Ligand SMILES: Nc1ncnc2c1ncn2[C@@H]1O[C@H](COP(=O)(O)OP(=O)(O)O)[C@@H](O)[C@H]1O
């Protein structure tokens with residue numbers, strides 16, 4: 008346990024100087040800060056007395072993490088108080104001092120907490136506090152020992168404390184790192200150049216107020232992690248978050264993100280996590296969405312309509328608002344696709360000074376060839392061998408200065424400090440019998456040899472532990488051992504041999520990933536398979552992904568041995584399927600496609616679990632740009648489902664095939680046929696009451712109708728999908744179809760008054776996507792109906808809902824597909840451009856090529872209408888080069904945009920041909936807005952070459968506008984017609 012005592016210095020004289028009321032207020036604030044500092048760092052407030060407070064960290068045994076958190080609480084309290092003072096008058100000063108000591112408490116912690124147990128720890132902490140200089144945190148001997156690797160301490164001359172005969176060792180805490188306890192206590196040497204580059208990069212980040220990515224690359228054991236630790240150990244005024252990626256088969260794919268988030272809120276396991284989370288995001292406009300996204304990420308329950316990449320980025324922005332942030336992600340070579348994307352997203356898009364610092368083996372470049380490339384704000388540095396004199400300094404430290412074998416050790420290690428440490432350990436263990444000339448010449452071989460020589464129990468325990476990963480739970484090792492092996496004793500022994508270390512009372516860690524790899528590889532494959540399978544059962548509470556990962560390993564090993572185990576494969580597949588489905592539900596389609604794909608490979612072809620995940624997996628693959636894989640996946644799926652007797656799955660799979668058809672055939676007749684088939688299938692699913700299938704299926708129909716420009720049917724299909732998705736608790740369709748619904752309503756054939764009425768009904772929906780779509784609908788309709796005030800109000804409400812709800816994709820979608828064209832129609836190209844720019848940024852960030860493909864063409868029109876014709880023409884070329892057919896509406900906008908660009912360059916004929924094409928396309932759709940857009944543009948081009956046809960066309964526009972209720976457009980058209988008639992008049 009660690010005891011924490013604090014009080015306010017000079018409070019008596021303070022009481023004399025101050026108005027009692029002011030004093031009470033100041034003391035109240037101080038008390039609150041003290042409580043906050045203690046609790047935020049995971050401690051409990053044991054008591055308040057006068058102007059002091061006592062906090063307790065951890066349970067009875069002394070544990071370094073508790074001490075580190077107590078020390079951090081002390082520094083935070085001092086920081087908070089200086090903040091308080093700055094905001095108060097200069098008439099007085101108020102300073103706190105803190106005393107901290109760690110130690111074992113015999114008996115009940117509750118008793119200690121109540122103050123009844125005046126143990127030695129409590130006494131020492133109280134005395135240290137009394138001796139501490141104002142504005143400092145002073146720690147005692149046991150705390151010093153525990154903090155040594157984690158904090159920067161400034162030693163004090165030993166203190167004579169009341170009740171102690173000997174002077175007591177004490178030190179002032181200067182800073183506390185967030186790094187883990189490490190096995191190495193050798194002093195840090197060298198790396199000056201690396202450190203100065205890192206510092207400079209951090210300075211740049213702060214100066215530019217923009218993110219930077221630094222990747223530190225090097226061989227295992229060369230000192231990457233230590234370099235990162237050394238860098239972050241001393242960064243006053245910077246928030247540091249640090250996590251490592253577990254090796255494949257050792258942990259869940261987003262475990263590092265969970266770790267970073269929980270550090271940001273000061274510990275996620277405690278019951279306070281939820282409360283702290285709320286406090287952290289408080290006051291942000293997107294607090295609600297952010298909190299629920301982070302809750303779902305931490306497994307605290309809750310459903311989020313936003314992606315974790317968004318949530319992580321916003322969380323970092325929250326922290327950055329206070330002070331610069333350094334995010335360390337070590338061992339990035341083991342990252343999942345989802346994690347890579349999260350880091351890239353953060354580097355590209357976070358606003359504010361954040362340094363993302365990654366450590367990785369060179370294999371990273373195999374997994375992500377282009378890592379860091381193509382990113383503007385990224386740099387890599389390689390960590391090479393230490394210089395001989397640096398190695399010698401470490402060797403002196405480890406072997407004692409001037410040891411006879413020193414030069415030999417230094418030479419063999421070739422500048423790899425891990426190698427050096429292990430050789431030194433070997434030398435110490437073997438003493439005079441050690442023959443350095445016979446020592447293994449690689450670090451891997453050396454570790455092999457050292458494990459060979461360990462006591463059987465130690466080797467066995469390390470082997471059992473290695474199956475869990477770099478960190479391992481002793482309880483799990485005990486359960487795997489299935490006998491009376493003294494696990495604690497073995498770990499203790501391994502600690503002496505510098506192979507592993509206990510980092511928490513029930514948690515151990517290998518001294519280095521290479522030690523784990525060596526211990527793991529020594530196990531026969533059959534044993535590994537058994538252990539992975541056994542662990543999956545022991546981790547029953549740890550969620551599907553981790554269990555699935557272990558079972559998957561077990562199954563793979565069995566297959567390698569030529570003894571595949573179908574039951575293991577099935578169980579692995581079922582867990583991964585559940586985990587992948589959960590990821591799908593939180594809209595993490597990257598993780599989802601990864602896990603569902605693995606599940607689909609493991610599960611028997613006709614198993615219910617496999618058939619059930621195929622449609623979602625197909626969607627996830629498609630969304631990740633892998634349409635061909637999706638097609639291959641579903642091929643044969645319908646027959647498999649029919650054979651398995653599941654008509655429901657057969658139909659769900661068939662519907663997704665209809666969506667995928669579009670990638671191979673794009674004729675309108677084919678799409679119409681697919682639509683007809685889709686309707687038949689959905690009728691049957693409806694007979695089965697299958698909400699999931701109906702949510703999936705209606706979104707497909709929404710999309711197919713969109714392709715042929717049948718907005719009324721899009722609107723209807725999207726509405727059904729949302730309703731079924733709500734019943735089935737499926738978020739993806741709610742977001743996708745919820746957005747389409749309002750866009751299609753506005754673009755479709757209904758009169759604007761009706762659009763506005765329907766939208767008004769929707770704005771009260773409990774579904775945030777539907778409600779925001781409702782506001783957008785009101786805004787767009789009001790604008791054209793000539794009610795600018797209603798437009799402004801609804802647009803502001805829409806904007807707020809998008810921000811509050813974190814509705815990035817649906818917000819950008821509706822902005823580009825409905826609000827921007829409405830503004831163009833209303834004659835406000837500047838504002839249309841601004842909305843389009845925002846939307847394009849978001850869509851580019853989210854990688855939505857779909858939207859970029861078609862809707863970007865509105866940008867051409869809005870530039871041309873502002874007279875920026877060169878820009879418009881250049882953009883039109885760029886966009887058209889990468890354009891692919893994605894339906895009739897896109898085609899209309901594109902043709903108009905290209906025509907506008909041509910006419911801007913004086914190419915009359917080309918412009919006219921394209922405008923005519925646009926009108927042909929638009930006549931096949933039921934979109935009023937697109938129709939008036941295309942016709943009015945055509946009329947404008949015709950007015951010089953064919954005035955009668957121009958007038959006739961414009962008159963048609965006038966009629967449409969009148970029926971539609973487009974007051975703004977109608978006025979403009981009337982003015983144009985009027986002008987044409989007067990000039991044409993003889
Ligand atoms: N510059 C250094 N000075 C002292 N010890 C170091 C240094 N670099 C690494 N070490 C030690 O060498 C061992 C391996 O370093 P580590 O950072 O874990 O390697 P990597 O992350 O590159 O695999 C650790 O025990 C570490 O403390």
Ligand SMILES: [Mg+2]
Pocket residue numbers: 231232233337338366
């Ligand atoms: Mg490392």
